[in-house]
Structures are given as C-alpha cells and as structure tokens.
Amino acid sequence: MGLRRTSMPAIEPVSLAEAKLHLRVDHDDEDTLIGALITAARMDCEERLQRSLITSGWEWTLDAFRDLGYVPRPPLVSVTSLKYVDAAGTQQTLDPSAYRVDAAGDQPGRLEPVAGQWPFAQDRLNSVTVAYQAGYGAAATDVPGPIRQWILLAIGDMFANRERSSDRPAVGQDFADGLLDPFRVWVL
Known part of the structure; x- marks a missing residue:
C-alpha cells in the first residue's frame, strides 16, 4: 500500500505578508528564507496532523x-x-x-x-x-485558525533559531503543539 501526493497546494495556509508581520520583518531581504520556512512549517504540520491543509x-x-x-x-x-x-x-x-x-x-x-x-x-x-x-479548501482562510497560528509559531521559532539545537526543538512548547490536538487524525 502506498500514498503519494500528485499535486501540491496552489498556495500556503499562511502568506508571506502574514509571516513577515508575525516576524516583525519590514524588508524584503529574507523573503526567500521566510517563504521556505512557511513551506517547511506547513509540511511539518501536515505530517503531525496526517491531514491535507490546502486542497x-x-x-x-x-x-x-x-x-x-x-x-x-x-x-x-x-x-x-x-x-x-x-x-x-x-x-x-x-x-x-x-x-x-x-x-x-x-x-x-x-x-x-x-x-x-x-x-x-x-x-x-x-x-x-x-x-x-x-484539504480544507483552496484559500488560506479555509484552514482553521489554530492550525494557521501554529504555523506562524513554527515559522517564528525556525526564523529565530536558524541553527539546529538539541536542547531547544522547533516549536517544542506544549501550548503551541496543543493548538493542533483538536485536528489530529487518530484513526488510520
């Protein structure tokens, strides 16, 4: 048995502008990095939840x-x-x-x-x-708010901690991970 994604989401659940606002970044120098962090956070979230976020x-x-x-x-x-x-x-x-x-x-x-x-x-x-x-839909706003907030927190953590650290895992706070609990797929 196997599962593979045949088409990627057309957009991310969090826009570059939303992420930059959350990060308090007002320049364009790190847009490429922030875009990559958005994708990484979405992919991690989908794996944790075993869900598709954007159709x-x-x-x-x-x-x-x-x-x-x-x-x-x-x-x-x-x-x-x-x-x-x-x-x-x-x-x-x-x-x-x-x-x-x-x-x-x-x-x-x-x-x-x-x-x-x-x-x-x-x-x-x-x-x-x-x-x-x-997926929840084709628009970022179709994704439940707590999931989008977790993604922003994950982006913030990865942006602030650009080096791998064994004592501080990315988005390791119980509160942040608790935002995802109501959306986890437990049956499969």
Missing part, C-alpha cells in the same frame, strides 16, 4: 478492495477515480455510480460499493488505486 491531489494504492478503509489525509473533497486490476490483468476504472463517497465533515472519508460488494480485483501489489482531492 491538493493524492493517489492511494492498495493491494485489494478489502484494504480500503478510511481515506488518508483528510478532509476528503472528492474522488477523481477508482481503478482496479481485473481478473484478466487489465486496469479498469470503476464507474462513479458504482460506489458512494462519504466526505462529510473534516474526518477521514470513506468509500463503499453501491451493490454491497466491490468487483473482483486481482489480489496483488497495488491492484486498487484511488485518486482524490483532499
């Missing part, structure tokens, strides 16, 4: 339909395609009318067959592929 594309491969559980990296926006390898070894695309998508809320989404069972798929490595979109 992006994903491809999830499984060995069989029985492995199909909760769709990783919620919130699920839509399923683009569901493909499988049939008995003859040919990849087929399942018609969207043959399955239901549960993408309610910001919890991990699910898929289920309309007919009560999935079609026969070869039981082999990566025989089922789900292509989908996940």
Whole structure:
C-alpha cells in the first residue's frame, strides 16, 4: 500500500505578508528564507496532523478492495477515480455510480460499493488505486485558525533559531503543539 501526493497546494495556509508581520520583518531581504520556512512549517504540520491543509491531489494504492478503509489525509473533497486490476490483468476504472463517497465533515472519508460488494480485483501489489482531492479548501482562510497560528509559531521559532539545537526543538512548547490536538487524525 502506498500514498503519494500528485499535486501540491496552489498556495500556503499562511502568506508571506502574514509571516513577515508575525516576524516583525519590514524588508524584503529574507523573503526567500521566510517563504521556505512557511513551506517547511506547513509540511511539518501536515505530517503531525496526517491531514491535507490546502486542497491538493493524492493517489492511494492498495493491494485489494478489502484494504480500503478510511481515506488518508483528510478532509476528503472528492474522488477523481477508482481503478482496479481485473481478473484478466487489465486496469479498469470503476464507474462513479458504482460506489458512494462519504466526505462529510473534516474526518477521514470513506468509500463503499453501491451493490454491497466491490468487483473482483486481482489480489496483488497495488491492484486498487484511488485518486482524490483532499484539504480544507483552496484559500488560506479555509484552514482553521489554530492550525494557521501554529504555523506562524513554527515559522517564528525556525526564523529565530536558524541553527539546529538539541536542547531547544522547533516549536517544542506544549501550548503551541496543543493548538493542533483538536485536528489530529487518530484513526488510520
């Protein structure tokens, strides 16, 4: 089983202007560095939460339909395609009318067959592929405020502490990490 991002977010959840305001930086000399810190903080946040923040594309491969559980990296926006390898070894695309998508809320989404069972798929490595979109939305403001605040704190910590330090981990404060707790994916 595998998961890979097929398209990156079009924007970051925190803009360069927001980060510079938070950092109290009023010049352009460090814009490249601050932009890199924004991306690093977003990526770290997504890993900690096991979520997609800004809508992006994903491809999830499984060995069989029985492995199909909760769709990783919620919130699920839509399923683009569901493909499988049939008995003859040919990849087929399942018609969207043959399955239901549960993408309610910001919890991990699910898929289920309309007919009560999935079609026969070869039981082999990566025989089922789900292509989908996940994220809170296309705008930075779609991302919950506490998550955006954590990203700003992480950017501030990395900006202030540019050298790796074993005694002061980046964003190690319990309060800052606590901002993410309500959004963590615990089921997967």
